[in-house]
Amino acid sequence: MSRNKLIPIIAGVLCxxxxxxxxxVSALNKKSGKDNAEPxxxxxxxxxxxxxxADNSQTGDGTEYLMTTESVADDxxxxxxxxxxxxxxxxxxxxxxxxxxxxxxxxxxxAGKSTTKSTASTAEKSDYLYAYAGFNxxxxxxSVPVEKLLLNRKYKxxxxxxxxxxxxVKGSGVKMDYRVAPHYQEMYNAAKKDGxxxxxxxxxxxxxxxxxxxxxxxxxYMNQGMNKVDATVKASQIRLLxxxxxxxxxxxxxxCSLSETFENTKxxxxxxxxxxxxGFIMRYPKDKVNVTKIIYEPWHYRYVGTDLxxxxxxxxxxxxxYLGKDA
Ligand SMILES: [Zn+2]
Numbered sequence: 397m398s399r400n401k402l403i404p405i406i407a408g409v410l411c412x413x414x415x416x417x418x419x420x421v422s423a424l425n426k427k428s429g430k431d432n433a434e435p436x437x438x439x440x441x442x443x444x445x446x447x448x449x450a451d452n453s454q455t456g457d458g459t460e461y462l463m464t465t466e467s468v469a470d471d472x473x474x475x476x477x478x479x480x481x482x483x484x485x486x487x488x489x490x491x492x493x494x495x496x497x498x499x500x501x502x503x504x505x506x507a508g509k510s511t512t513k514s515t516a517s518t519a520e521k522s523d524y525l526y527a528y529a530g531f532n533x534x535x536x537x538x539s540v541p542v543e544k545l546l547l548n549r550k551y552k553x554x555x556x557x558x559x560x561x562x563x564x565v566k567g568s569g570v571k572m573d574y575r576v577a578p579h580y581q582e583m584y585n586a587a588k589k590d591g592x593x594x595x596x597x598x599x600x601x602x603x604x605x606x607x608x609x610x611x612x613x614x615x616x617y618m619n620q621g622m623n624k625v626d627a628t629v630k631a632s633q634i635r636l637l638x639x640x641x642x643x644x645x646x647x648x649x650x651x652c653s654l655s656e657t658f659e660n661t662k663x664x665x666x667x668x669x670x671x672x673x674x675g676f677i678m679r680y681p682k683d684k685v686n687v688t689k690i691i692y693e694p695w696h697y698r699y700v701g702t703d704l705x706x707x708x709x710x711x712x713x714x715x716x717x718y719l720g721k722d723a
Contacts, residue, residue, distance in 0.1 A: 526637055529628035533640050542575055543675070543701035545645065546715060548723040549632075549689055552639040553603075559646040561600055570596040573646035576699040580649060583674035592666045597654065597695070600646040607638035648679065648698045659694040671697055672705035677715075684714045689723040 526532075536551035547553065561571040564580040572580060580596065587594045613635055617627035642648035652663050671677065679698040680690040700708065700715065708718060716723050 526628060526632075529625045529632070531628075531632060531637055533637060541701070542573065542647065543699065543704055544715075544719065545647065546719055546721055547640055547642050547645060547647075548716065549636065549640060550722055552637065553644055555639070557639075557645070558602070559600065561646055564596045564599050564649060568596050570599040570649075571646065572599045572649060572699075576647055579675050579699055583671065583676060586670065586674070587663075587666055590666060592663050593652075594663060594667070595652045596649055597652060598643065598650040599648070601641065601643040603638050603644055606636070606641060606644055610635050610638055642679065642696075642698050648696055649676075650693075650695045651697055653695050656692060656694060664694055667697065672709045673702065675699050675702045675705050677705050677708050679715070681714065684717075687714055687716050687723060 533550050533552040535554050536546050538545070538554060538557075540546075559573040562574040562577045564570050564572045564577045565584050566581065571577065580599075584594050584596075610631055613631035614624065614627045617630050618624060622630065638644065643650075651667065652658060652661065658664050667676075667678070676697040677700055678694065679696050680688050680693040682692040685691060698715070704718070708714070711718075
């Protein structure tokens with residue numbers, strides 16, 4: 397008799413304990429935003445990137461970040477220096493970049509699942525996708541420290557590579573490799589104290605995203621009557637192949653603007669004076685276009701660690717020169 401009464405009571409108590417601990421833990425997590433910066437909570441899929449839409453800018457609201465003709469293609473890939481004049485007119489419809497910061501967790505997780513699946517399958521096809529047009533970047537040496545990892549037109553990430561990510565600035569939704577993001581946050585905080593806001597415009601971009609943009613560029617040229625090979629070659633003049641951008645590795649951040657006029661701002665001046673102290677370098681300087689094969693991008697900063705950043709700043713070298721590699 398008493399046993400029969402005890403069972404529901406015990407069950408009830410267990411229920412309360414379990415529910416209590418679940419809600420208690422989630423409430424704690426919500427309270428401490430710091431958890432988000434810990435590697436343990438880092439998203440494995442890189443797909444939760446979805447906040448900044450520097451590409452898809454054709455429908456821009458005409459507000460932020462007017463791109464110059466030279467910087468039209470930074471969306472998912474760095475602009476390649478060789479194009480300058482010819483293709484810039486064609487891309488002038490991309491001139492307006494709309495920046496929206498709208499982290500959305502539910503969207504992020506569902507998008508994450510699908511991206512994780514497709515990344516593996518599409519990455520396997522990356523070689524076949526572009527070899528027909530003469531592009532055969534080799535897999536970069538992943539055994540080096542992340543600070544010295546080289547990515548450019550000749551060196552790509554291993555197929556299927558997805559970095560562990562975390563937010564570069566808390567609440568921004570813009571992500572970087574979890575080893576790099578804390579340094580960006582630190583730099584961001586330091587700049588804030590000087591009255592400077594280093595808005596993270598575009599950090600990690602997935603392979604899939606970069607591939608889609610590259611493919612769309614090819615299609616656009618094919619619609620204009622080019623054959624696939626010519627269209628692919630031409631697309632490569634304004635976009636980096638998927639897997640070859642530092643954004644695909646989560647090692648770079650486009651800061652504040654995607655316009656060359658960024659160099660006239662106080663934010664740029666602050667970065668010139670202090671970025672190296674936090675391990676960041678302006679990766680594509682004006683006077684190194686022939687080495688990097690990428691147009692001048694005053695907004696693109698790459699994490700190389702404080703030692704190397706200071707060294708490169710004082711020597712004036714870019715990463716390719718320091719490593720003795722081509723682009
Ligand atoms: Zn960039």
